[in-house]
Each structure stands twice: as structure tokens, then as C-alpha cells.
Amino acid sequence: METSFEAETRAVFDRYQRQQENDDHIFERLVSLIEEEYFGLPTGSFHGLDVLDAGCGSNANASYAFLRKGARSVVSLDLSNDWMDCARKRLSRFGPRSALVTGSVLDLPFDDENFDFVHCAGVLPHTRDPKKGFEELARVTRPGGSFFLTIMGTANGVIYRCINHLRELYKTDDQFRTAIDNLNAYTAREAIDWLLKTKASEEKEYIAGENEFFRSLFDDDLFVTIRDRFQAPTYHEFSFTEVQIRGWYAECGFENIRRISRYTRDFHNLRRFLAPMYRHYDHPLARFWFGDGCIQMIGDKPGN
Ligand SMILES: C[S@@+](CC[C@H](N)C(=O)[O-])C[C@H]1O[C@@H](n2cnc3c(N)ncnc32)[C@H](O)[C@@H]1O
Structure with a gap:
């Protein structure tokens, strides 16, 4: 059952995400964030995978990227279904490889160990129980698969x-x-x-x-x-730390847990001067401005 907080979150994001879909430069910039190199994986690694894009947003830019990179199937999930018309504008060309699903990361409507690659960017602070969301995402990751998370770090910058x-x-x-x-x-x-x-x-x-x-x-x-x-409404201020998120991965049994540099491309605005700090998050200048910054982590679930 969607709460009024969640409905408001969805409505606020829907406005931005439709605007992003409507602008080819912005949409392609977002799509370009999904690169094997960025995840430290060999080219072609997404080919043939079953992917979950959890909290995909109305334009489902990451789903589009995984499909374009040859994923076997991509399930795009977000609250309610008011975003699906927008997502379909770009995803319908992929036919049955793309599925749109209504659901919450707090209670994913999937069996255990269902996806080879789980992608969840910028979603958990908007939920009432980020740790529960994390555990759900970990639950649906297949042994031998990976789980990627973006979460805004603590406000110590x-x-x-x-x-x-x-x-x-x-x-x-x-x-x-x-x-x-x-x-x-x-x-x-x-x-x-x-x-x-x-x-x-x-x-x-x-x-x-x-x-x-x-x-x-x-x-x-x-x-x-x-x-x-x-x-954007958030249940939580920007209060997550790298150590804490590493701990969550470890508790859920993940290995090879690594923080990856935020990959930024094709900004045409002021942010192109901030991008070196996104990429080199450990540099003192980046620590000064952004603190723990935007934490992007990936972990692998041990295979059977
Ligand atoms: C910052 S946007 C990120 C969208 C997309 N992942 C991206 O990177 O462009 C956050 C998204 O999380 C979704 N969201 C918030 N709470 C959620 C929940 N409990 N389950 C699934 N999605 C949720 C919102 O509707 C919104 O689309």
C-alpha cells in the first residue's frame, strides 16, 4: 500500500524525469552512465543478463542502457504505474525483453535470487527503511550476480x-x-x-x-x-557513510565489495567543473566540498 509520502515523492520525481526524457542530451547523458568500464567490468559484461532496475524513475534511463547493452531482460520497477507511459516511449523498441512493474524496494514482488545484476540508484533515502530496501535488493540478487547501489553520503562536506x-x-x-x-x-x-x-x-x-x-x-x-x-522528499537527511554501506553488503554475504568513482560524462554546465571531484572522491578538495559524497558501491554474491 503506497503511503502519501511515497505518492508525493513519486509526483515530484515524475516531473523531473519526464523533463529528462524529453531532452535527448539529458537522456543520453544519463544513459551514458551505464558503462562496463565504470563498474570495473569487461566490455560486454551485461550481455545476456537478467537485470533489475529498482526505482527506475519515469524515464527508466538505466533500464534503457542495460537493454541497449544486450541484457537478456530488464525489469524496471517503481512505485505506482503513473510513470509507465513515459518509460515506454524509449523502452517499447526492446519488446518483451523489457518489463515494467509496480512495486516497492521494501517488498519486492520477486522470488529470491532472481536477477544477475541489480541496479538501484538514488532510491533508498526516499524510503522509510533504507536497510530493509537494501536487504530486499540483496535477496533477489542471484549467486554469482552483482548488486550496484548509489546512495547520497553523509552531509559532512x-x-x-x-x-x-x-x-x-x-x-x-x-x-x-x-x-x-x-x-x-x-x-x-x-x-x-x-x-x-x-x-x-x-x-x-x-x-x-x-x-x-x-x-x-x-x-x-x-x-x-x-x-x-x-x-524531493526524503525520509532521511544525507546521513549515510561509506563504512556503513560496506557493512550492509558484508552482512548480506557479498564479496568483492568496492566503491566506484562516480562516473560523469557530458555535462554541458557548471557541473563539468565539479566532475573531477565526483570522480576522485578521495581527494582532499572533494572531501572538503562533498564529504563522503555520492556513494556508489558494488558487491558480488558468492556463486553456488
Ligand atoms: C532520485 S530518483 C532516481 C531514479 C533513477 N534510478 C535514476 O537514477 O534516474 C528516485 C526514484 O525512487 C523511486 N522510489 C522512491 N521510493 C521507492 C520505493 N519504496 N520503491 C521503489 N521506488 C521508489 C521514486 O519514485 C523515484 O523515481
């Missing part, structure tokens, strides 16, 4: 301290909430035009190309992310 603070402000301050809710390419362009025009009228110095460069830092892809950080 500057950026997430700010985000947690601003998330509180978003709940209580009408002016801030309205500004975030209205943030999009159009409103941002108006603000940037005003800034650059005013700057030009008040300053004489101009560096060749600076206005174009400044504009290039902001695009819809960035604004979707910013709105997501403030608007």
Missing part, C-alpha cells in the same frame, strides 16, 4: 551542509520556495541577461568570450538537479 540547510529553508520560507519552484532555463536566462547587461553598462573591462562562457554554465540539466535537491 560543505555542499551538503548547505543543501540540508537550504532544504529546511525551502520548507519554511515562501520567497525561497517560490524562487526554486520557478527556476528553469527561461527564468534563469532573464536573470543572466539582466546581470550581463548591467555589468556591461557599469564596467569597462571585457574578456573575450566571457559572456558566452558564463551563459554556458547554466542549463536546464542543472536546474532539474537543483530543484531535485531542494524539492
Whole structure:
């Protein structure tokens, strides 16, 4: 039974995820995150696998990537079924290899040991019991298979301290909430035009190309992310640590547990200057800004 919290979570994400589906650059950028190299696997490793994309989102970008990489079947699962029309726009070309399922990671509607590869990105903090969700995902992983998880780490870096603070402000301050809710390419362009025009009228110095460069830092892809950080309901603040998640894998009997560098490609905006810190999460600069950062881990379930 879906709770009102879950229904709200779904509704908020549905808006972003439809926008991402509608923009080929953003959709392809998300799809490009599924690369064997990223998971430390040889090319072709997804070929012939049965994959679960748990909490796939309305555009099911990772499901699409696994199918394009030759998975035998991909089950895309999310709450309710209001997202399926959106997911089908890209997935229907794969025919019966793609299945869309309504369900919760807290109570997966599958037998034990059902999938060779379980993928769950950015979902668990939105559930009321992340550990239970983890155990469910571990349960449906086949012996010899792998389970990949993305979970936002603890807010011990500057950026997430700010985000947690601003998330509180978003709940209580009408002016801030309205500004975030209205943030999009159009409103941002108006603000940037005003800034650059005013700057030009008040300053004489101009560096060749600076206005174009400044504009290039902001695009819809960035604004979707910013709105997501403030608007998306979470049961849990960003409070997970790498050590804790490693412990969960170990408790569930996984081996070869490894954190992988966040793989980022094709940002056309400000985030391309942050991407080196996503990839080198252990560098002191990355630790300063992001703390434990966005934790991406994978573990293998021992074979029979
Ligand atoms: C940050 S989005 C991530 C979507 C997708 N995995 C991606 O990486 O683009 C979080 C998703 O988790 C889903 N979700 C939240 N609680 C869930 C639950 N209990 N079971 C399954 N999905 C859930 C939301 O509906 C939303 O689509």
C-alpha cells in the first residue's frame, strides 16, 4: 500500500524525469552512465543478463542502457504505474525483453535470487527503511550476480551542509520556495541577461568570450538537479557513510565489495567543473566540498 509520502515523492520525481526524457542530451547523458568500464567490468559484461532496475524513475534511463547493452531482460520497477507511459516511449523498441512493474524496494514482488545484476540508484533515502530496501535488493540478487547501489553520503562536506540547510529553508520560507519552484532555463536566462547587461553598462573591462562562457554554465540539466535537491522528499537527511554501506553488503554475504568513482560524462554546465571531484572522491578538495559524497558501491554474491 503506497503511503502519501511515497505518492508525493513519486509526483515530484515524475516531473523531473519526464523533463529528462524529453531532452535527448539529458537522456543520453544519463544513459551514458551505464558503462562496463565504470563498474570495473569487461566490455560486454551485461550481455545476456537478467537485470533489475529498482526505482527506475519515469524515464527508466538505466533500464534503457542495460537493454541497449544486450541484457537478456530488464525489469524496471517503481512505485505506482503513473510513470509507465513515459518509460515506454524509449523502452517499447526492446519488446518483451523489457518489463515494467509496480512495486516497492521494501517488498519486492520477486522470488529470491532472481536477477544477475541489480541496479538501484538514488532510491533508498526516499524510503522509510533504507536497510530493509537494501536487504530486499540483496535477496533477489542471484549467486554469482552483482548488486550496484548509489546512495547520497553523509552531509559532512560543505555542499551538503548547505543543501540540508537550504532544504529546511525551502520548507519554511515562501520567497525561497517560490524562487526554486520557478527556476528553469527561461527564468534563469532573464536573470543572466539582466546581470550581463548591467555589468556591461557599469564596467569597462571585457574578456573575450566571457559572456558566452558564463551563459554556458547554466542549463536546464542543472536546474532539474537543483530543484531535485531542494524539492524531493526524503525520509532521511544525507546521513549515510561509506563504512556503513560496506557493512550492509558484508552482512548480506557479498564479496568483492568496492566503491566506484562516480562516473560523469557530458555535462554541458557548471557541473563539468565539479566532475573531477565526483570522480576522485578521495581527494582532499572533494572531501572538503562533498564529504563522503555520492556513494556508489558494488558487491558480488558468492556463486553456488
Ligand atoms: C532520485 S530518483 C532516481 C531514479 C533513477 N534510478 C535514476 O537514477 O534516474 C528516485 C526514484 O525512487 C523511486 N522510489 C522512491 N521510493 C521507492 C520505493 N519504496 N520503491 C521503489 N521506488 C521508489 C521514486 O519514485 C523515484 O523515481
